[in-house]
Amino acid sequence: MESTFRRIIRYFFSGTLFIVPLVATVYFIFIAFSWLDSLLKLPYPGLGFLIILFAITIFGYLTTNFAFKAFTTWFDHGMNRIPLVKLIYSSLKDLLNAFVGDKKKFNKPVLVLMNEENKLYQIGFITQADLSELGLNDMVSVYLPHSYAVSGWHYIVQRNRITPLNISGPIAMKYIVSGGISGFKENF
Numbered sequence: 001m002e003s004t005f006r007r008i009i010r011y012f013f014s015g016t017l018f019i020v021p022l023v024a025t026v027y028f029i030f031i032a033f034s035w036l037d038s039l040l041k042l043p044y045p046g047l048g049f050l051i052i053l054f055a056i057t058i059f060g061y062l063t064t065n066f067a068f069k070a071f072t073t074w075f076d077h078g079m080n081r082i083p084l085v086k087l088i089y090s091s092l093k094d095l096l097n098a099f100v101g102d103k104k105k106f107n108k109p110v111l112v113l114m115n116e117e118n119k120l121y122q123i124g125f126i127t128q129a130d131l132s133e134l135g136l137n138d139m140v141s142v143y144l145p146h147s148y149a150v151s152g153w154h155y156i157v158q159r160n161r162i163t164p165l166n167i168s169g170p171i172a173m174k175y176i177v178s179g180g181i182s183g184f185k186e187n188f
Helices: 002-040 047-064 066-079 083-100 169-177
Strands: 109-115 120-128 139-145 152-158 162-164
Touching: 002 047, 047 066, 066 083, 109 139, 109 169, 120 152, 120 169, 139 169
Parallel strands: none
Antiparallel strands: 109 120, 109 162, 120 139, 139 152
16 A cells, blocks of 8 residues: 555656646747737737737848948947946947857856865856956856855956866756756756
8 A cells, every 4th residue: 555655646746847847838838839829919829929929020131231230339338328227238248249149258167176175166158268458367257046046146266276077058057947856867
């Protein structure tokens, strides 16, 4: 009897591991679509998402076009002249460029020796390999993301305290954000 009860509990938890991420993902997508549709007040669910996706793609095409590049340069310059707006606009633009732009920054995962006495390490990303402009020739800038959060620490670290890792940036980020649970394999 006890063996049957344990088996039922195991089945329940196996089902939970499958259902909860699936339901949470579907719920998140549903809420996002509903929110976008409510902004545009459209009668068909998902149409707002498609319109916004199309508009962003068109803007992406235009910003890569030579004629539009002059406008984007002028617009960026204008946004960077307004004190508070500059802080928010340039920070968000740099953050997005770090993930999806031409100047990706989270593509050099490293192992950082945080505490030599206890042999404590943390995985992070080199964001600036050359700090000679600051007079820090033997230092690098490293970002250490937090698990389960959209935050992290930024440290200036001696070059001899880091070890490059032979994994991709997205895999390293997934490993860090999951608290080490996800492992280092690609999931398809």
